[in-house]
Amino acid sequence: MGAAVAACAAAHAAAVLWCPEGRGAASARRAERFGLEPVPTLRDLADRADIVLALCPPAAAEELARQVAGLGFTGVYVEANAVNPERTRRIAGLFPPGATVVDGGVIGAPPVGGSSPLLYLSGPEAGTAAVAGLFTGTAVRAEVLGPRIGQASSLKLAYAGFQKVSRVLVGLSYALAREHGVDAELLDVAGLRHDAYLAEPDAVTAAAARAWRWGPEMDEIADTLEAVGLPPELLRAAATTLERWHDVKDDAALTLPEALDRLAAPPADAGR
Known part of the structure; x- marks a missing residue:
């Protein structure tokens, strides 16, 4: 950029x-x-x-x-x-x-x-x-x-919270569906609706490749929510979820199954 x-x-x-x-x-x-x-x-x-x-x-x-x-x-x-x-x-x-x-x-x-x-x-x-x-x-x-410092950054984060967390949720939705053998059916259902990202699961791989910088951004958005009394937990959870993709930084060859596999596996340093 x-x-x-x-x-x-x-x-x-x-x-x-x-x-x-x-x-x-x-x-x-x-x-x-x-x-x-x-x-x-x-x-x-x-x-x-x-x-x-x-x-x-x-x-x-x-x-x-x-x-x-x-x-x-x-x-x-x-x-x-x-x-x-x-x-x-x-x-x-x-x-x-x-x-x-x-x-x-x-x-x-x-x-x-x-x-x-x-x-x-x-x-x-x-x-x-x-x-x-x-x-x-x-x-x-x-x-x-x-004229106020903070206007532009708050607008950026307000949009990024939706645009990026929605893709994280798509990844979780397909990972959950795959665990129960209904991921193809979820795609069929999504195609009948207007949930754009859910109907485009390949967008998950792009999100995974950017997780190394999207994760910290989720924490910034959470801080912004918390500062005005809004609940930050969803954004904190998104940041934690994105950590499972940190090892595929800028990987343009990543496939959807590979991205979902990483969501299903705990981070290597979990429990330390």
């Missing part, structure tokens, strides 16, 4: 930079594919960039922001990760007074092959306007929600 979104910003930016320091070969291939300009260190990036767009797994979001803030960055920092509003506000507090922090949330598939995700923004008007301007006329549709 990050590389594809950054490439769209190239339409209005003098250069789109990325830092390969600490990143893997797959990240390097994506950056090269989308024409991003490498810089040797994060300090080089912070010194050159006017806008930093942070799109990474939730677990890394706060540490990345701390590193960038520690370099004295005073431009616009877009916290566009799937983290809860309170974490977003905490991240904003890491930056020196001269910096502007914008809350962001991407909804939709990466902007390739005809996909056109929405980038929701909230925060100081000057910052949101500058970021939205980067994507004018591109496949990324930027929309400003308002």
